[in-house]
Amino acid sequence: MSHPVADGAAAVFADPKAYTDESRLHATLAHLRVTAPVSLVDVPDFRPFWAITKHADIMAIERDDALFTNSPRPVLMTAEADAQQDAMGISTLIHMDDPQHRVARAVGADWFRPRAMRALKVRVDELAHTFVDRMVEAGGECDFVQEVAVNFPLYVIMSLLGLPESDFPRMLKYTQELFGSDDEELQRGTTKEEQGMALFEMFTYFNELTAARRATPTEDLASAISNARIDGEPLSDIDTVSYYVIIATAGHDTTSATISGGLQALIENPDQLQRLRDDPALMPLATEEMIRWVTPVKEFMRTARADTVVRGVPIAAGESVLLSYVSANRDEDIFVDPFRFDIGRDPNKHIAFGHGVHFCLGAALARMEVTSFFSALIPRLRSIELAGRAEHVATIFVGGLKHLPIRYSLS
Structure with missing residues (x-):
């Protein structure tokens, strides 16, 4: 079956507002999977790219990291934003390819291995119960996203980094402004200069943290990053700060989106909520289904190092x-x-964490947080319903719900 190499519907990937209307978005994506699974997108403000919509093709591209590289364009941004990041010299794990990526990833890898996760679980479970208690204190009605979902994973990742609780609100503001730069409610100002200040202020904060941890090392991830050495040399200032940014942001927004979107799915599918209530052993499978359902990271980009073909469509060297x-x-x-939405889905071959050498470093932590939160909530949940309209963040990269008004009764 032959397909066109361009379908106007693929412009959806460059439209932040498209992600605020899930039914329209998924109808468009279903259309593309059938009619133009590899489609050229050439729209104003963005450099052209090929949109890949089939699971098998994405897996194949992720596996072939020698042919398809993260550099120089790891995520979809406007041409202006691409140039701005290049000028700043930002180089996080998602910007790197092997062998640089392998060495840099090792700096934080030990903090996310099974042994470290087991040690962290006590703190995660404790925080999960704390935030369920806060729901009780809220009196049976709250905006679940803003009052619970964004705070629980923020407390976890900030605790892991070893940052003081007094700085948590500031970090929440930075991450929401960075990932919500296309959302009128969350963005910092309306100009690129104003929006760039969130990143600049986050960099300033982490530069100061690096200096403090190098002067007085402590037993936390912040110290591990600040004092890391590659080939005997300390990380440069920009590489150190870039590392902090990816841990602090990716370890927060993705998990909060999964928890809030997962709760919405349970509310809208009461049979699945009851099923989970009746059989708590389904929680690990339910966690995977929530992650698939929400898919908080909407996309990543790769650039072809040589001429190649994807599903019969030629992709030239240098094209993304x-x-x-x-x-x-x-x-x-x-x-x-x-x-x-099926909490017992098995197998569940979702690729929400990516695949291959760039598989999400914090996947185990994200799974633990989702499992811990719902394990704390569901046994105490007597009733729950929506108390208003759920609203999504306008984004083309990372996001989910920004408001989820709920009414509930907890024991």
């Missing part, structure tokens, strides 16, 4: 491809009844 995880996680060729 967008890997739509949102589309892949609803692919009818991979998932039985993909638009059904």
